[in-house]
Amino acid sequence: MSVRPCAFGSFVLAFLLVAGSTGVAEAHPSGLSAGDPWWWAWNLDWLVLLNLAVMAGLYGYGLRKMWRRTGAGHGLSVWRALAFAGGLLAIAIALLSPVDALSDDLSWVHMLQHLILMAIAAPLLVLGYPEFVLLWVLPPRARRALGCWPQRNSVVGALWRASWNPLLIWSVHALAIWVWHVPVLYELALNDPLVHDIEHLTFFLAAVLFWRVAIDPRSNLRLNPGLGVLYLFTTTLHASALGALMALSPRPWYPIYIGRTEVWNLTPMEDQQLAGLIMWMPGCTVYALAAAVMVGLWLQRMESLGEKRPSSTAGSSRVPTLRRS
Numbered sequence: 001m002s003v004r005p006c007a008f009g010s011f012v013l014a015f016l017l018v019a020g021s022t023g024v025a026e027a028h029p030s031g032l033s034a035g036d037p038w039w040w041a042w043n044l045d046w047l048v049l050l051n052l053a054v055m056a057g058l059y060g061y062g063l064r065k066m067w068r069r070t071g072a073g074h075g076l077s078v079w080r081a082l083a084f085a086g087g088l089l090a091i092a093i094a095l096l097s098p099v100d101a102l103s104d105d106l107s108w109v110h111m112l113q114h115l116i117l118m119a120i121a122a123p124l125l126v127l128g129y130p131e132f133v134l135l136w137v138l139p140p141r142a143r144r145a146l147g148c149w150p151q152r153n154s155v156v157g158a159l160w161r162a163s164w165n166p167l168l169i170w171s172v173h174a175l176a177i178w179v180w181h182v183p184v185l186y187e188l189a190l191n192d193p194l195v196h197d198i199e200h201l202t203f204f205l206a207a208v209l210f211w212r213v214a215i216d217p218r219s220n221l222r223l224n225p226g227l228g229v230l231y232l233f234t235t236t237l238h239a240s241a242l243g244a245l246m247a248l249s250p251r252p253w254y255p256i257y258i259g260r261t262e263v264w265n266l267t268p269m270e271d272q273q274l275a276g277l278i279m280w281m282p283g284c285t286v287y288a289l290a291a292a293v294m295v296g297l298w299l300q301r302m303e304s305l306g307e308k309r310p311s312s313t314a315g316s317s318r319v320p321t322l323r324r325s
Contacts, residue, residue, distance in 0.1 A: 042097060058134060118204065127215060180199050181246075186254055191256070233288070239284050243279030243284065244280050246275055246280075257272075
């Protein structure tokens with residue numbers, strides 16, 4: 001089955017499903033007190049649950065059809081399917097668990113929520129290669145129609161090409177991180193559920209595009225290892241800078257947390273410092289580790305190529321020796 005002609009349509013479907021699963025948020029104080037059992041504060045929002053179920057159902061159906069024809073583990077490896085499941089689990093933790101409830105009271109939990117969506121859920125879903133699995137869900141006629149859309153529509157074609165432009169996607173990802181931490185927009189998102197939804201969608205979809213350019217399974221479309229390392233390392237630099245600014249700031253950036261953090265025995269300044277440290281250290285470590293893995297795989301590939309070349313050279317050098325004898 002050819003992947004490239006259908007890549008656009010299946011990616012659009014996967015993109016829409018992802019968007020629907022991350023677009024619900026509750027932007028109000030949790031109402032919890034320090035002595036309350038916060039671990040029971042689950043937000044079982046029906047829309048998030050529905051979208052996660054649809055994503056899991058379609059992916060599972062497509063995977064089942066593919067493995068029936070190719071055999072389990074062929075066509076798509078088991079670890080990629082598990083990565084996709086892990087991505088769905090990460091979304092559920094970010095939006096349904098007590099992380100969502102406590103994010104309204106504590107800036108550091110809000111930062112943790114964004115970290116889970118952008119640096120854990122997004123790359124795991126990309127590694128699961130959902131657009132390829134969805135090819136097995138769509139009827140052939142619909143698949144061809146969606147696959148030909150970029151060729152038939154110049155605007156759609158331009159957008160499709162732009163979604164693979166590493167400089168553009170890097171810039172969109174960086175802009176999303178910095179703009180939504182501007183105090184006016186950050187507090188607006190906490191006060192307005194619609195703006196909070198837009199914030200989550202912006203963060204998550206920018207992250208999906210970002211990781212897709214770096215680690216997409218199609219090696220002919222993703223960045224080469226050298227550029228990929230630069231792509232990830234520069235993201236680590238600017239995100240670390242933002243985290244350091246938050247952690248080292250002499251005053252709180254977000255007055256909205258005044259009166260909320262004290263319930264959890266933290267001052268707004270201490271809460272902000274924790275949030276900055278989370279972005280500065282564990283948040284940026286994810287990008288650094290991804291770059292390190294990319295370098296390791298690159299060196300391993302170069303080493304294997306280097307081992308093959310001498311053997312072929314040695315084999316060719318023995319032929320003239322036999323002829324001379």
